Amino acid sequence: MACEYRNGGTAMRSEVTSTESGALLFRFETEQGDCERDSPRMVGSEVHLRLPDDCGGDDIHPDLLALSALLLVLPWIGRGLTLGKGVSQRFAEAVEEDLGVHLHPVDPKLAPRPTPNDGRPGLAFSGGVDSTAALSVMPRETHSVFLERTAFSQRQAARQENSLYKKDAALYACTELSAMGRAVDIVPCDLELIREPVGFPVDLSNAVPLLCVADKRRLDSVGWGTIAEAAYRIGAMGFTDYAKRTTFTRWRCVFETVGLPIFNAVAGVSEVGTSIIVTESPYGSLAQSCIRGQVGQPCGRCWKCFRKSLLDSALKGRWPADKELDVMFAGGEVRQYLNKIPLKHEDVLTYALGRYSGTHPLMLALKRKVRGGELDVDWLERWYGPSLDLAPERYRAGTAQMLSEYLQPMSEADMEGFRGWDLTETVQGERYRTDAANLARLLEKPASSSLYARKERLSAIARGAMRRLRRLTR
Ligand SMILES: [Zn+2]
Structure with missing residues (x-):
């Protein structure tokens, strides 16, 4: 099977070492060939994890370690991966078939890891609204595993210095x-620093800590707040059946x-649905999707804060005052996202703005761009x-029952409406282009004479200057 990750003829070697104190180290080395991928670039050769005291690295099934290694370096592997410990035949075949990677060596005597009969689900928990909603409808015994982004060296710490990411709310x-x-493991890990720019090597990489504790915690499934x-x-642009998308089918087996x-x-739940779930969930007050704010204090400047705050306002039927809206629209990142075509999670804004009946000019321009109130998107x-x-x-059956405690199931x-959601033609139409241009023009103007908006802009400029100064003096 063709795999978008394949990269020329690179072959890599992975060794895993562990200590009694729970430290686990993946070390990678290129055996053959050069990686042809420029971005993201692999800039590290090691990934560290600090597992809970009772989860020793020696006991982890070799297939779990091999899958972890694949989630760490897949974008840079071409023809194969040599492992320190042999994997099961069945696992090697599945990886060759679905990911196009040849694993070596295979241990013919090794049985694949069985799904534990007395197991419980594992959740790659992030602390955000979506993953808290998932936790709220999963069985009570679900075990959450949080990847705590951590620098393991001074060099790594320097790379993180300018990051806006704050983990306090998720740790809380x-x-x-x-x-x-509730069962939760916090696992410090530096996997995002293996690449430049910093980030997950593949979408599902944040499951690596979960894979490494799966045996000890007797996990029988893996979930995300997807x-x-x-x-x-x-x-994004419109409905595509998840069951047929390679992002799912490639990894499923x-x-x-x-x-x-x-x-x-x-x-099968939209962002509107997960917001409703956390409003009613016993864990709801802990959910915070903004990864730049402090505990209970989202930053109020990022795109996520903007979107979630309009959605919350729509759900509660209480909208911010115009001067607060001025501040929300004033942020550089928000303006950048508002000019995108289509908007990220435009469906959510169509839902939220459809409930807005105020007179703020930018809100009205946004409402028109996303056709709020013109389309019925209550199915969200x-x-x-x-x-x-x-x-x-x-x-x-259990999940269906739990979901139904918070939300109605969709009718035919x-x-x-859900399957028919498609923005492809809409965004090419005259109407959308005119509305988008109108919003862009309004965004160009000073947000308003509001002192709050001016103050916000000045402090953004000051923050940028401080960052540049720190870079220059380092
Ligand atoms: Zn934020």
């Missing part, structure tokens, strides 16, 4: 969840082979039944 959520009796906007692409079938409990409040066909069978007509 983990601690509180533990106090509420929502309908991502799974079914309704947050590989994860199943290590006894961890994919269990994305909110794949409900969940898409066929998404559960992709979950492990033993969890389908809703599903038609």
Whole structure:
């Protein structure tokens, strides 16, 4: 099977070492050939994890370690990966078939990792609204594993220095969840620093800490806070069936082979739905999607804060005052995102702005661009039944019941609306182009005479200058 990640003839070697104190180290070395991929570039050769004290690295099934290695370096592997420990035949075959990577050596005596009969689901928990919503509808015994982004050396710390990322809110959520009796592991890990620009090597890489504790925690499935906007692409150009997307099909069998079938409990729920779930969930107050703010204080300047705050206003029926809206529209990142075509998660803004009846000029221009109030998108409040066909069978009925405690299931007509969501033609039309240009023109003007907006802009300029100064003096 062709794989978009294949890169020329590179072959890589991976060794894993562990210590009793729970430190786990993946070390990579190119055996043959050069990687042809320029961006993202692989800039590190090691990935560190600090596992909980009772999760020793020696006991981890070799297939779990090999899958972790693949999630760490797949974009830079071409023909094969040599491992320190042999993998099972079945796992090697699944990887060759679905990812196009040849694993070596194979241990013919090694049985694949079985799904534990007394197991429980694992969730790659992020602390955000979507993953808290997933936790809220998954079985109570679900085990959350949080990847705590951590620098393991001074050099790594220097690379993180200018990052706006703050983990305090997510760590607080983990601690509180533990106090509420939920099982949570926090695993410090530096996997994002293996590449430049910093980020996950592949979408599912944040499951690596979960894979490394899966044996000890007897995990029988793996889930993420993947929502309908991502799974079914309704947050981008339009509906694509998740069951047929390579992002799902490529990994489905590989994860199943290590006894961890994919269990994305909110794949059929939109961002509107996950926001409704967390409003009512006992864990809802802990959810914070902004990764730049402090505990309970989202930054208020990023695109996520902008979108979520309009959505929350729509759900509560209480809108910010015009001067607060001025401040929200004043941020550089928000302006940049507002000029995108289509907007990221435009469906959510269509829903939210459809409920806005104020007179703020930028809100009205945005409302017109996203056709708020003109389209019926109430189906975003409900969940898409066929998404559960992709979950492990033993969890389908329970999840359907839990989802139904928070949301209605989609009717046939809703599903038609969901499957029919497609912006391809819309964004090429005269109407959309005119509305987008109008919004862009209004965004160019000073937000208003509001002192708040001016203050916000001046402080953004000052922050930028400080960052540049720090870079120059380093
Ligand atoms: Zn924010």
